[in-house]
Amino acid sequence: MIDFLKRPWRWAVCFSIALVGAFAFILLDTFVIPRAQAPADSPGPSAEQEESGPPVLPEEPVITEASYSDGGVTISIETARAHDTTYYVADIRVTDPSLLRTALAGDTFGRNIKETTSEIAEKHGAILEVNGDYYGFRDEGYVLRNGTLYRDVPREPGGDAALLIDGAGDFSVAGENELTEQLLEEWGIRQVFSFGPALVEDGQVAVTPSSEVAQSMRSNPRTAIGQIAPLHYVMVVSDGRTRESAGLSLAELAEILDGLGCQTAYNLDGGGSSTMVFNGRVVNNPTNGRRSKEREVSDIVYIGYR
Amino acid sequence: MSISVIGNRRGNIPKTVVAYLILTLAAIAFSRVYALFSHGVSSGAMTWLFLYPLLGGATFYTLLGLLLPAAPSVAGYRLFYNLHNSGVATLSAASLLQGILEIAGTASAYTAPLSYAGWTLAGGGLAVLLTGLIRRGCGDSL
Numbered sequence: 001m002i003d004f005l006k007r008p009w010r011w012a013v014c015f016s017i018a019l020v021g022a023f024a025f026i027l028l029d030t031f032v033i034p035r036a037q038a039p040a041d042s043p044g045p046s047a048e049q050e051e052s053g054p055p056v057l058p059e060e061p062v063i064t065e066a067s068y069s070d071g072g073v074t075i076s077i078e079t080a081r082a083h084d085t086t087y088y089v090a091d092i093r094v095t096d097p098s099l100l101r102t103a104l105a106g107d108t109f110g111r112n113i114k115e116t117t118s119e120i121a122e123k124h125g126a127i128l129e130v131n132g133d134y135y136g137f138r139d140e141g142y143v144l145r146n147g148t149l150y151r152d153v154p155r156e157p158g159g160d161a162a163l164l165i166d167g168a169g170d171f172s173v174a175g176e177n178e179l180t181e182q183l184l185e186e187w188g189i190r191q192v193f194s195f196g197p198a199l200v201e202d203g204q205v206a207v208t209p210s211s212e213v214a215q216s217m218r219s220n221p222r223t224a225i226g227q228i229a230p231l232h233y234v235m236v237v238s239d240g241r242t243r244e245s246a247g248l249s250l251a252e253l254a255e256i257l258d259g260l261g262c263q264t265a266y267n268l269d270g271g272g273s274s275t276m277v278f279n280g281r282v283v284n285n286p287t288n289g290r291r292s293k294e295r296e297v298s299d300i301v302y303i304g305y306r
Numbered sequence: 307m308s309i310s311v312i313g314n315r316r317g318n319i320p321k322t323v324v325a326y327l328i329l330t331l332a333a334i335a336f337s338r339v340y341a342l343f344s345h346g347v348s349s350g351a352m353t354w355l356f357l358y359p360l361l362g363g364a365t366f367y368t369l370l371g372l373l374l375p376a377a378p379s380v381a382g383y384r385l386f387y388n389l390h391n392s393g394v395a396t397l398s399a400a401s402l403l404q405g406i407l408e409i410a411g412t413a414s415a416y417t418a419p420l421s422y423a424g425w426t427l428a429g430g431g432l433a434v435l436l437t438g439l440i441r442r443g444c445g446d447s448l
Binding site: 016271 | 391396
């Protein structure tokens with residue numbers, strides 16, 4: 001074997017093959033190979049939901065191109081422009097907090113398990129939905145969805161502001177390093193999103209013009225969710241990376257959500273993931289900067305009855 | 307070992323330095339082009355990727371050629387050469403991967419072991435070279 005490797009180029013060729021193989025494996029493992037994972041633990045549904053059961057459609061819905069109303073859910077969608085960017089605001093009022101729901105791609109928690117926002121939405125009969133935090137692209141960050149704790153690994157301090165939604169449908173923001181399974185149960189938290197940062201807290205803009213996600217320093221397509229009042233929410237998605245729309249910085253997005261009257265607002269995964277779907281129709285222009293196409297994501301936030 | 311073989315090995319150092327300088331330029335060009343498609347997201351691992359071939363390759367072999375011109379003739383030089391180059395290649399690949407993943411906003415548990423493997427290979431190569439030089443020094447002194 002040693003004699004074989006001593007000959008010219010043999011080592012270089014064998015080692016190059018091994019290194020390229022390792023490189024390709026890591027890329028495939030990170031971006032492509034689906035890997036289902038078991039939930040960390042399940043705090044279980046909150047007591048109030050166990051008693052009341054899932055809500056049912058109260059009356060025949062009245063649907064237009066930009067609105068929906070059925071007595072339990074009222075949604076209106078507006079398109080606006082600011083900072084050389086088109087953005088879409090869905091104003092949502094619900095009568096039951098459990099109508100604000102989340103869903104995972106393939107109904108499975110794991111890495112690289114992906115579907116487009118509209119595919120996930122269709123399976124769940126969602127009325128309105130936006131992409132979530134794309135938890136499956138990372139191995140860290142709390143993931144608690146519809147009462148099930150899937151991941152209890154906090155992100156590193158500094159990038160760790162999580163959005164919590166409790167059983168009453170109220171939003172709050174907390175550092176992931178302060179969270180424990182016991183605290184989440186004690187507070188009756190039903191959903192935890194791990195992306196951020198928080199855009200608005202206590203009715204005040206919580207980011208500065210220099211705030212950005214990781215090292216990104218440019219305007220981008222964005223997705224955000226906010227709470228204006230009890231059972232009154234907004235979902236905002238902006239276009240970006242196109243000739244028509246430059247995209248928004250976090251500060252610009254926060255300014256918009258603050259202007260809508262949000263008490264709490266949180267930035268979800270953006271860029272090519274940013275998608276809003278209303279009644280099965282994609283509202284915004286999802287793009288990765290090169291082509292317009294819905295990106296497959298790990299999860300969505302939606303308004304719906306199942 | 308024949309004189310011609312020793313001569314060939316000495317000739318390897320300038321060629322190796324040139325090859326590493328070309329790789330350094332390629333790394334700089336790749337990171338610049340990648341940045342154009344990164345939507346403003348940057349990564350230190352990608353930006354400074356070129357330092358591995360520049361410092362671990364071109365600079366190292368330049369110093370080796372200047373300070374220890376007889377190094378290619380010591381026992382085990384071929385093994386050192388293979389291990390060291392493999393180490394620099396592995397470290398460069400690990401840095402490139404880290405950059406790609408950071409720009410995409412994700413991470414992998416495998417990048418750190420790849421870096422460790424790179425440092426181990428490079429360190430093993432140096433140990434082989436040092437052992438050869440020490441043995442040769444001892445042999446000369448006898």
